[in-house]
Amino acid sequence: MNGKIDKDLLTHLINEVNSMVTEEIKIMEVCGTHTQMIAKLGLKTLLSSKIKLLSGPGCPVCVTEEKYIDRAIEILNKYDVTLATFGDLIKVRGSKVSLQEEKSRGKDVRIVYSPLDLIDMAEKNRGKQIVFLGVGFETTAPIIALAIKTAYDRGIDNLYFLTSIKLMSPVLHYIMKEANSQIHGLICPGHVATVKGSDYFKFINREYLIPAAVCGFEAIDIVGGIYYLVKQITQKRENAFQNLYKRCVSSQGNINANMLLDEVFDILDGEWRGIGNIEKSSLQINKKYARFDALNLFVVENQDVKVSMNCECKDILLGKKTPEECKLFMMGCNPRSPQGPCMVSTEGACAIAHRYGGGS
Numbered sequence: 001m002n003g004k005i006d007k008d009l010l011t012h013l014i015n016e017v018n019s020m021v022t023e024e025i026k027i028m029e030v031c032g033t034h035t036q037m038i039a040k041l042g043l044k045t046l047l048s049s050k051i052k053l054l055s056g057p058g059c060p061v062c063v064t065e066e067k068y069i070d071r072a073i074e075i076l077n078k079y080d081v082t083l084a085t086f087g088d089l090i091k092v093r094g095s096k097v098s099l100q101e102e103k104s105r106g107k108d109v110r111i112v113y114s115p116l117d118l119i120d121m122a123e124k125n126r127g128k129q130i131v132f133l134g135v136g137f138e139t140t141a142p143i144i145a146l147a148i149k150t151a152y153d154r155g156i157d158n159l160y161f162l163t164s165i166k167l168m169s170p171v172l173h174y175i176m177k178e179a180n181s182q183i184h185g186l187i188c189p190g191h192v193a194t195v196k197g198s199d200y201f202k203f204i205n206r207e208y209l210i211p212a213a214v215c216g217f218e219a220i221d222i223v224g225g226i227y228y229l230v231k232q233i234t235q236k237r238e239n240a241f242q243n244l245y246k247r248c249v250s251s252q253g254n255i256n257a258n259m260l261l262d263e264v265f266d267i268l269d270g271e272w273r274g275i276g277n278i279e280k281s282s283l284q285i286n287k288k289y290a291r292f293d294a295l296n297l298f299v300v301e302n303q304d305v306k307v308s309m310n311c312e313c314k315d316i317l318l319g320k321k322t323p324e325e326c327k328l329f330m331m332g333c334n335p336r337s338p339q340g341p342c343m344v345s346t347e348g349a350c351a352i353a354h355r356y357g358g359g360s
């Protein structure tokens with residue numbers, strides 16, 4: 001498809017969507033990359049104001065609990081370790097400070113781009129204990145699982161994992177059931193579907209009677225997905241479900257990646273920043289690989305942290321508000337001085353809204 005046809009098709013689909021809408025329609029997208037493309041295209045201003053596009057809890061850094069960051073900082077301060085992490089996480093505050101602040105005080109905090117780099121780091125620094133902060137969703141979980149399994153297979157004994165890996169389907173159940181039953185359609189996260197398969201998201205229309213579509217990340221994928229959803233919603237086809245990302249997503253997903261997840265992790269309850277505990281929503285290192293679990297070696301106080309959040313990330317993660325509806329947005333909260341995790345991560349809804357602007 002060339003640029004001109006692409007642009008013409010996008011314009012045509014947007015016009016079609018706008019002509020179909022007669023009353024307010026709320027569509028949630030869950031993936032930060034979708035949020036970014038929506039903002040980049042300026043869809044919130046191109047589409048009818050009756051269509052509300054809401055971001056969900058798909059930014060891994062945004063949903064990582066304060067207690068987790070506090071534990072990482074406690075390990076860093078109590079033990080002689082190297083802490084390795086993905087870049088975005090370094091800026092997120094726990095209940096008091098961020099890893100970045102600790103690094104600027106001379107603590108050994110390093111950024112890695114793949115958990116597999118850790119294997120190299122651990123093998124070259126046998127005298128050093130390395131702790132990796134493994135956060136993310138089903139998308140990054142297989143590569144973390146592979147790093148743990150590789151460390152096991154190679155007999156590496158100086159590498160540990162402090163994990164906070166979340167599952168997408170339990171949080172979507174939570175949103176639909178308890179937090180926000182006002183959503184009319186869902187753009188399912190294409191990245192998670194690549195691993196778990198499109199069938200993983202079929203429960204959305206089966207149980208909650210709203211249309212859902214697995215979408216890719218090109219402009220035409222997103223606009224096509226919105227067109228599909230609005231058409232189903234306006235024609236009252238509640239049980240519609242489509243995998244619109246078949247070039248990358250099969251119905252069953254990546255079998256090898258899922259076998260790896262089953263091999264290394266158990267599914268247990270999980271703590272979500274701003275949301276709280278959600279049943280069976282996290283992946284935890286299982287018994288076979290327990291010696292790689294940092295919490296089995298490093299003793300940290302298991303205190304519950306009461307954090308006063310002046311920001312409204314919780315409502316944004318649950319799709320109840322847009323960033324522009326937070327009174328601190330651009331008025332004291334910006335990427336240089338973030339007041340909440342949604343402004344810290346490049347995948348956070350507030351940071352994206354700040355970067356691209358656009359209406360609510």
Ligand code: SF4
Binds near residue numbers: 311328338
């Ligand atoms: Fe929180 Fe800032 Fe977003 Fe408001 S704009 S919800 S304060 S991160």
